[in-house]
Amino acid sequence: MSGTTDMILVNKDGKRIDGRTPDEHRDIKIEAGVLANADGSAYVEIGKNKVLAAVYGPRECHPRHLQDPTKAIIQCKYNMQTYSVSDRKRPGTDRRSVEISKITAEALEKVVLTELYPRASIDVYIEILQANAGTRCAGLTAASVALADAGIPMRDIVPAIAAGKADGYVLLDLNKEEDNFGQADVPMAIVPSTNEIVLLQMDGNMTREEFDKAIEMGVRGCHDVYKLQKEALLNRYSDGGDSDE
Amino acid sequence: MSKKIISEIRRDHIFNLLKEGKRSDGRKLDDFREIKFETGIIESADGSAVVEMGKTKVTAGVKIIPGTPFGDTPNLGVLTTGAELIPLAHPDFESGPPSPESIELARVVDRGIRESGMVDMSKLCIKEGEEVWMCFLDLYAINYDGNLFDAFNLASVLALKTAIIPNEQYGKGEDVPLPITCLPISVTSAKLGSSLILDPNFDEENISSARLTVTTDDDGNFRAMQKGGQGSITLDELSHCLDMAVAKGEEIRKLIG
Numbered sequence: 001m002s003g004t005t006d007m008i009l010v011n012k013d014g015k016r017i018d019g020r021t022p023d024e025h026r027d028i029k030i031e032a033g034v035l036a037n038a039d040g041s042a043y044v045e046i047g048k049n050k051v052l053a054a055v056y057g058p059r060e061c062h063p064r065h066l067q068d069p070t071k072a073i074i075q076c077k078y079n080m081q082t083y084s085v086s087d088r089k090r091p092g093t094d095r096r097s098v099e100i101s102k103i104t105a106e107a108l109e110k111v112v113l114t115e116l117y118p119r120a121s122i123d124v125y126i127e128i129l130q131a132n133a134g135t136r137c138a139g140l141t142a143a144s145v146a147l148a149d150a151g152i153p154m155r156d157i158v159p160a161i162a163a164g165k166a167d168g169y170v171l172l173d174l175n176k177e178e179d180n181f182g183q184a185d186v187p188m189a190i191v192p193s194t195n196e197i198v199l200l201q202m203d204g205n206m207t208r209e210e211f212d213k214a215i216e217m218g219v220r221g222c223h224d225v226y227k228l229q230k231e232a233l234l235n236r237y238s239d240g241g242d243s244d245e
Numbered sequence: 246m247s248k249k250i251i252s253e254i255r256r257d258h259i260f261n262l263l264k265e266g267k268r269s270d271g272r273k274l275d276d277f278r279e280i281k282f283e284t285g286i287i288e289s290a291d292g293s294a295v296v297e298m299g300k301t302k303v304t305a306g307v308k309i310i311p312g313t314p315f316g317d318t319p320n321l322g323v324l325t326t327g328a329e330l331i332p333l334a335h336p337d338f339e340s341g342p343p344s345p346e347s348i349e350l351a352r353v354v355d356r357g358i359r360e361s362g363m364v365d366m367s368k369l370c371i372k373e374g375e376e377v378w379m380c381f382l383d384l385y386a387i388n389y390d391g392n393l394f395d396a397f398n399l400a401s402v403l404a405l406k407t408a409i410i411p412n413e414q415y416g417k418g419e420d421v422p423l424p425i426t427c428l429p430i431s432v433t434s435a436k437l438g439s440s441l442i443l444d445p446n447f448d449e450e451n452i453s454s455a456r457l458t459v460t461t462d463d464d465g466n467f468r469a470m471q472k473g474g475q476g477s478i479t480l481d482e483l484s485h486c487l488d489m490a491v492a493k494g495e496e497i498r499k500l501i502g
Contacts, residue, residue: 196477
């Protein structure tokens with residue numbers, strides 16, 4: 001958001017540097033049930049982002065002082081692998097990943113029927129294999145598919161996508177260049193059946209009008225992602241495949 | 246800030262009042278508590294402020310020190326924000342490494358200041374690629390009674406607004422004020438049941454299902470947002486939060502002018 005460039009991010013015809021129109025998302029690929037050991041898992045590619053999510057649980061909650069006698073807690077760990085960005089990322093937890101883990105877990109709380117598993121923990125692990133703007137949304141998208149794949153009762157699946165602004169245009173699903181040199185980024189996630197917002201962040205500079213447009217675009221984008229999430233789950237359980245259930 | 250316990254009778258009381266559009270301390274839904282502030286409270290800091298919102302009390306201090314710029318921004322100063330929820334401020338706060346809550350607080354406050362361009366970082370360059378001024382903004386909760394997001398934001402803005410670049414101390418000429426371009430103000434709405442309230446106190450904050458922090462600049466444009474909590478907000482509620490953030494943000498900006 002802070003960088004400057006002479007690069008034209010959106011040309012006169014409203015085409016972006018990767019050929020997309022303003023309200024078009026990147027190619028999305030979602031696969032459910034990709035890890036043998038996890039109770040549920042998913043692999044997501046959004047453009048050049050490559051993300052793995054695994055769910056373990058419901059299982060005994062550690063550390064025990066975090067146990068909630070009325071419901072399960074969701075513990076999320078978002079982690080960027082060292083080679084996922086152009087400079088090597090220092091391994092381990094940093095402040096950014098703590099924040100993303102927190103808001104991801106909070107977004108999932110809304111849909112998971114945690115009250116069915118008192119004192120338990122549902123552990124969600126998100127690994128970013130390759131990052132190209134939009135990893136928190138890709139991570140949450142993968143995590144919700146992994147939760148469904150784990151057979152954990154949920155009210156709905158949570159899709160996530162970012163809207164933003166570059167060269168003065170409101171855009172859906174920013175790529176790396178648009179994210180670095182654009183003017184705003186609005187990652188969001190919704191519960192598709194009600195359009196309620198469960199994750200929302202914003203940074204940059206937007207007028208009310210631009211922001212309203214970004215939200216409208218984001219909600220539509222989320223519904224596109226939702227369709228692909230459902231397809232991935234259907235594929236996993238309909239073609240027999242490598243299912244071990 | 247692990248799970249705080251609020252008695253059921255108190256919880257019901259608050260929700261029952263909200264149904265009539267009232268709050269337990271007599272405020273309207275979009276009222277802040279009385280805001281008191283003072284700047285320049287710490288002489289050893291290059292900028293400082295204390296802010297009280299009702300019984301919530303926080304301090305902010307800025308230390309400005311010459312250092313090496315980041316490789317990708319050789320001509321820009323550096324801002325680093327930290328928030329500490331020290332055990333002095335509340336029985337539930339513990340010492341030790343920063344909790345996810347304190348990290349989120351610091352990062353949301355930082356985002357508002359950074360994205361609004363409040364501090365003109367390009368004027369903090371001493372020698373391109375070699376030496377820039379680094380602003381270390383540190384926030385401490387002194388007494389916690391809810392709404393640390395807005396209290397920290399306000400204390401940060403006041404501390405930075407009154408901060409001095411300590412040129413003399415480092416043999417670089419005369420002291421000058423930190424270059425400030427605007428006043429980013431955050432307004433946090435909390436959702437309790439189907440009501441949205443501003444400036445939640447401890448009880449309200451801890452029975453709320455979701456919150457939304459919205460930071461606006463002098464023009465009323467949006468610079469940063471963060472939704473938190475395990476609940477959701479509808480699109481209509483979002484719109485209401487934005488309206489309140491713009492209106493109340495302007496009011497607070499006038500207050501600290």
